[in-house]
Amino acid sequence: QSVLTQPPSASGTPGQRVTISCSGSRYDMGISHVYWYQQLPGTAPKLLMHTNDQRPSGVPDRFSGSKSGTSASLAISGLRSEDEADYYCAAWHDSLSGWVFGGGTKLTVL
Amino acid sequence: QVQLVQSGGEVKKPGASVKVSCKASGYTFTNYGITWVRQAPGQGLEWMGWISPYNGDTNYAQKFQGRVTMTTDTSTTTVSMEMRSLRSDDTAMYYCAREGNFFDGSGARGDAFDIWGQGTLITVSS
Numbered sequence: 001q002s003v004l005t006q007p008p009s010a011s012g013t014p015g016q017r018v019t020i021s022c023s024g025s026r027y028d029m030g031i032s033h034v035y036w037y038q039q040l041p042g043t044a045p046k047l048l049m050h051t052n053d054q055r056p057s058g059v060p061d062r063f064s065g066s067k068s069g070t071s072a073s074l075a076i077s078g079l080r081s082e083d084e085a086d087y088y089c090a091a092w093h094d095s096l097s098g099w100v101f102g103g104g105t106k107l108t109v110l
Numbered sequence: 111q112v113q114l115v116q117s118g119g120e121v122k123k124p125g126a127s128v129k130v131s132c133k134a135s136g137y138t139f140t141n142y143g144i145t146w147v148r149q150a151p152g153q154g155l156e157w158m159g160w161i162s163p164y165n166g167d168t169n170y171a172q173k174f175q176g177r178v179t180m181t182t183d184t185s186t187t188t189v190s191m192e193m194r195s196l197r198s199d200d201t202a203m204y205y206c207a208r209e210g211n212f213f214d215g216s217g218a219r220g221d222a223f224d225i226w227g228q229g230t231l232i233t234v235s236s
Contacts, residue, residue: 050222104155
């Protein structure tokens with residue numbers, strides 16, 4: 001059971017916009033930035049979004065993040081087949097004094 | 111280029127120990143913490159702990175305290191993670207990742223795992 005809650009799956013057709021949600025508590029997302037990681041099949045995770053809504057260099061602007069209170073979301077516009085991957089949200093948990101992840105959302109491009 | 115290269119996969123019997131190494135290159139080793147994350151087959155990511163290559167400070171997830179030890183060797187720019195008393199449910203891919211410093215739009219700092227190793231598969235089986 002993951003501390004942060006994500007839908008297990010999401011899907012869309014090429015060119016569509018999809019969003020993935022992440023829900024936490026006042027102990028993690030309520031006080032911490034949210035981060036998103038993309039894991040393509042058979043590879044290590046990759047940092048996709050940092051400090052709620054900032055893209056690292058090299059990440060296309062089709063990806064955007066937002067956070068409000070204890071919830072966050074990742075939006076992908078202009079969906080492409082190469083976006084098919086698992087997406088994880090993460091935040092620092094104050095009372096656990098450690099990082100917590102969402103269970104991951106498997107994105108399928110139909 | 112900036113990279114983390116991990117040691118190869120291993121098969122261990124229940125009750126044994128394993129040590130996974132993570133060699134850093136392409137950046138100043140002591141400037142960034144290293145975190146360990148594991149992923150059981152078909153499962154999500156699980157944070158295990160963190161070590162500072164600067165002074166050796168550690169922070170372990172409660173679940174792994176007493177069973178995991180993380181160490182650093184500045185002479186070889188290598189961080190290692192040792193896990194003892196292995197069980198079958200420790201079978202997983204183990205990743206090391208660098209904790210980079212980032213800033214949000216208002217200038218507040220946040221840390222994120224910006225460089226990842228390729229992963230080391232540890233299989234625990236009798």
